[in-house]
Amino acid sequence: MPDPERPMPPSGPLWLEVTGFPGSDGWRAGFTTRRAGGDLSGVLPILGLPGLPVFRLVQRHGARVIPVGPRDTHQPPFPEGDGLATSLRGVVLAVASADCVPIALFDPDHSAGAILHAGWRGTRSRIVRAGVETLQQSFGSRPESLKAMIAPSIGPCCYRVGKDVLEEFRAAGHVLDGLWQEEGDGGFLDLAGMNRRALVESGVDPARIYSSGLCTHCLPTLFPSYRREGAGAGRILTFLGSTSAS
Ligand SMILES: [Zn+2]
Structure with a gap:
């Protein structure tokens, strides 16, 4: 077991x-590791997306998904929400997480995508459904054509919550x-599994x-x-974006 009191030296890849x-037409998506330090500036040039504007959010553990259009700016103040969606070329969307479930959606038919941040509250509020509906309404996406990626999050091995969360x-x-695996006065919740089920239901x-099946709590050198680390924990950035030229 890693010692929670000792900082883990970053190792491995940047992302x-x-x-x-998403695998088409200059679009790229992925998630950073601890080594990137919660920053995409070292990652984007390697991906062929150097210097592109990165759209971010003030994340609220809700289910608001915000479409990004040509008149929107990536400069602060960031909008409040837990999802971004776009069909714009030449921009990058990113959400931050450190145990919560990051999800990317991509529609190869309409060349559009979304990224979502799903903690337990966002999962309860059905942010996945909101993400799929935003792609349908904004870009004409069909759910059955979407690709989805669930990036690393705290796994059912480590995500112990009280029964109050279960009741919510x-x-x-x-x-x-x-x-849900009950144990004592609480239990272990498969939050990524809940979001996977929500994708299928959508x-x-x-x-x-x-x-990914990777648990952030089990893999301290990577994520x-x-x-494990409290409020000072770094962040994983899960991103989706494309080159300007189509
Ligand atoms: Zn774990």
Whole structure:
């Protein structure tokens, strides 16, 4: 077991990218590791996206997904929300996380995509459904054509929550069968699994969902973890963007 009191030296790659996601027409997507230090400036040139504007959010653990259009600016103050969607070329969208579930969606038919940040509150509020609906309404996407990537988050091995959290999910109409392991006065929740189920319920083809399966809490040299390191934990940036030329 890693010692939570000792900072872990960063090692490994700056970022990780999933082969074939999004895989078309100059679009790239992936997630950073601890070594990137929560900053895309070292990553984008390697991806062939140097100097592009990076759109960010003030994340609120809600279910608001904001479309980014040609008149929008990436400069602060950032909008409040937990998702960004665009079909614009030459921009990058990014969400920050450190145990919460980052999700990227890409529509190869309409050359559009979204990134989402799903903590337990955002998951309860169904941010995945909001992300899929935003792509449908803004860009004409069909859910069955979407590709989805679930980036590293705290896994069911480590994500222990109280029964109050379970009750909040039940009160919001969620079914947790197979995603909740009760133990003592709480239990272990599969938050990534909940979001995967939400993607399928929103019409995304299970065969087009890539789940990293990596637990931020179990992999301290690769990823920051809020549960392990507290408020000073670094952040994973999950990103999606494209070159200017189509
Ligand atoms: Zn774990």
